[in-house]
Amino acid sequence: MRMHRLQKEPSKRFFVVFGIIAAVFSIGGVNLFLYDCNLRKSCSARVEAVVVENVRHGGSRSRNSVAPVFEYEFNGTAFRIESNVATYPPRLKVGERVNLLVNPENPGTFVEEGSVLLRLVSAVMVAVGALFLGTIVFVFAREKRA
Numbered sequence: 001m002r003m004h005r006l007q008k009e010p011s012k013r014f015f016v017v018f019g020i021i022a023a024v025f026s027i028g029g030v031n032l033f034l035y036d037c038n039l040r041k042s043c044s045a046r047v048e049a050v051v052v053e054n055v056r057h058g059g060s061r062s063r064n065s066v067a068p069v070f071e072y073e074f075n076g077t078a079f080r081i082e083s084n085v086a087t088y089p090p091r092l093k094v095g096e097r098v099n100l101l102v103n104p105e106n107p108g109t110f111v112e113e114g115s116v117l118l119r120l121v122s123a124v125m126v127a128v129g130a131l132f133l134g135t136i137v138f139v140f141a142r143e144k145r146a
Contacts, residue, residue, distance in 0.1 A: 014139070015136060015139075015140070018132050018133075018135055018136050019132075019133075019136060021129075021132045022129045022130075022132035022133040022136065023129070024129070025125045025126070025128045025129035025132065026125070026126055026129030026130065026133070027129075028125050028129075029121075029122045029123070029124070029125030029126035029127075029128075029129060030122070030126065032118060032121060032122035032125065033118075033119065033122035033123075033126075035118070036111075036118035036119055036122065039109070039111050039118075040101070040111055042103045042105070042106075042109070043100075043101035043102055043103045043109065043110055043111045044101065044103075044104060045074065045101065045102050045103075045104045045107075046099055046100070046101055046102075046113065047072045047073070047074055047099070047100050047101075047102055047110075048072065048097055048098075048099055048100075049070040049071060049072035049097070049098055049099070049100045049110075050070070050071050050072070050095065050096070050097050050098075051068045051069065051070060051092045051093065051094050051095065051096045051097075051098065052069050052070070052071045052080065052094065053068070053069040053094060054066040054067070054068055054069070054090050054092070054093075054094060055067050055068075055069055055082055055086075057086045064088065065086035065087055065088045066086055066087060066088060066089070066090040067082050067083045067084070067085065067086035067087075068082070068083050068090070068091070068092045069081070069082045069083070070082075070083065070098070070100060070110075072100060072102070072110075074102055074104075074107040075107070077107065079107060079108060081108055081110070083112070085112075085115075085117055098112060098113070099112075099113040099114075100112055100113060101113050
């Protein structure tokens, strides 16, 4: 029976894989944050919307995520648009009123006032990227000391 020795030093593959993961998460998180900033900058008109429906998406029958459908009026035109954010359990009830910020040039584009979901996801992505980068630095420094 043949026994394999554990490598004392990490392979180049480790650094490449962890480096790619760190870059993807960090760049993705920064891009998501910038997208959120641009979306909030362009959505400057406040409207009151009502949740008229909760649409189910994927998953098993009992654990479907739900996206609210908003109805609102802007400059005399009525809009009925489904949110891009689906959750389980549903975060809003049918009939509930919420404030939306809409883009005056494209009133079908909106962000929920006070929503921090995109910023939270982007922060988590950057943190994961930093964790992988920190692991690379730690392993590299440990290897150099040995």
